[in-house]
Amino acid sequence: MLTWLKNMLATEIDPQETLGRRGENAAAKYLRELGYRIITRNFAVELGEIDIIARDGNTLVFVEVKTRADDAIATPEEQVNETKQHQITKVAKLYMSRYGVPRPPARFDVVSILWPQGREPQIKHLIDAFPATF
Numbered sequence: 001m002l003t004w005l006k007n008m009l010a011t012e013i014d015p016q017e018t019l020g021r022r023g024e025n026a027a028a029k030y031l032r033e034l035g036y037r038i039i040t041r042n043f044a045v046e047l048g049e050i051d052i053i054a055r056d057g058n059t060l061v062f063v064e065v066k067t068r069a070d071d072a073i074a075t076p077e078e079q080v081n082e083t084k085q086h087q088i089t090k091v092a093k094l095y096m097s098r099y100g101v102p103r104p105p106a107r108f109d110v111v112s113i114l115w116p117q118g119r120e121p122q123i124k125h126l127i128d129a130f131p132a133t134f
Helices: 003-010 019-033 082-096
Strands: 037-045 048-056 059-068 106-114 122-126
Touching: 019 037, 019 048, 019 059, 019 106, 019 122, 037 082, 048 082, 059 082, 082 106
Parallel strands: 059 106
Antiparallel strands: 037 048, 048 059, 106 122
């Protein structure tokens, strides 16, 4: 078991903290364990929001985190549909506009978390989950 998971489960969870927020925190810890450098979280503009923006080496990674208690209707990653992908791409394009030319390479990842109440989270990381829509 990963060290971060043990630490997370050993600490009390604030009942006011939402499942989504806990999932984003778990995803950020998971990515750090993989060596990603978190640049910002919850980058929000009028067009939408990106949960995590990180660096994986020289690559900028725009990460959508989906956390669900169960996957009865659809898996968390299936909920990142074409509309959501397009929205994330537009926000990423705006974020990237602050870089000069040439821009760093970028990709879109999805971190899918199934976290049934009272159980350990199951994390799935989809690297380069979808292409840019611009």
